[in-house]
Amino acid sequence: MSERDGRTRRRGEELISAIHAAVLQEVLEVGVGRLTMDGIAKRAATARTTLYRRWSDPIEVLVDALYHAHPVEEPTPGADDLRGDLIRALQLMVKWTLSPAGLAVAAILTDPKGSAKVSDALFEKVFANRGGTFTSTVLRHYAERGHFPAELLTPVVADIGEALITKRLLDTGKPPTDTDLAAIVDQAILPAIGLMPAKPE
């Protein structure tokens, strides 16, 4: 991977990002409930002592890792292609969901136990940063430009795309294909804002 000449001991930044990667990996395999200092240390090939010097329990390590994860990419609505921009927004969501941080967030959000401590830290970092949902950025853009009546852009409507993707992930465990995304846009989102697609097929 990165250059690690003859050195045998990682320090500072290098060590920490290895640990961050390790927690995220670990949470995927064992879930939030079974995160242990031991497991993280072993996966990061470091000593438990090193972890305790910086954090006091596995959840802290996890939160820290998420805090330092790459931020969520934002959809940038283009010229005049509502349908295309919606699909791209959903693609962004799928892409993020499949990133280590996204998968970890999913594992956390759905953990019965990990409510208080983690979720708060999460919402502050991951969600507050982003304006809201992926599609709503796009929808707001086009509503402001009069492509459809702004009063149709309710919270429910803003959630449709993300909700359907989430459900598909839960049901099948597999990410939706681009065809699936197009179907979601054509059959659920566009109708909700009063735009029936011309002829789906």
Add this chain to the structure above:
Amino acid sequence: MSERDGRTRRRGEELISAIHAAVLQEVLEVGVGRLTMDGIAKRAATARTTLYRRWSDPIEVLVDALYHAHPVEEPTPGADDLRGDLIRALQLMVKWTLSPAGLAVAAILTDPKGSAKVSDALFEKVFANRGGTFTSTVLRHYAERGHFPAELLTPVVADIGEALITKRLLDTGKPPTDTDLAAIVDQAILPAIGLMPAKPE
């Protein structure tokens, strides 16, 4: 609770349902990943030995509990009230979701670890039994009677209601109110089948 005269020892049916209730409760509090024979036994106020006589690990106890849980109530579309029937179907879903078994299923489906072993047993019992989703029963009923074009009833459309409820539960942790359900029906489901609500308000 039930009549337990002077008896000090539960047996058979009575004992087993106490254990079933205990696993379901336990899985809510600690998650699937942290289910232990010990925890279940303590909560059911029985001895670990008693559990081992019947099951060999906590997951087996859980699967058995779900298998014996009350089946999912089915929506029964009525005379001529698509909107009302949809709302009732969603109410049924919410109701089931909040039942001990429903909450346990949610905990399982979303657990990174509990995929293989549990999910299979689950789908066979919980989902295969029911025809499919809650709203699709209703939608199919009205599509067959020509209330809207049957080709609009795609898999995506059939999922809209359930998806939005699931997302709301994940996001807020609280069940949607009847007003929320009505909004879902009016703003997402009905438009998708080509029926814009006359004037919601």
Add this chain to the structure above:
DNA sequence: GAAGTAAGCTACAGTCGTGTATCTAATTGC
């Protein structure tokens, strides 16, 4: 009532994770 069944208890050795304390040696900064 007597006999069979099964629940409830206690005990045990084994494994795994926890925090803490020590010691060592690699890396960095001057």
Add this chain to the structure above:
DNA sequence: GCAATTAGATACACGACTGTAGCTTACTTC
């Protein structure tokens, strides 16, 4: 180069859960 850091390796006592074994005693059945 030398001193200050700090990663990495043990080691430890503690507690939780495991699976099994052996025993007592409450319930059921005939």
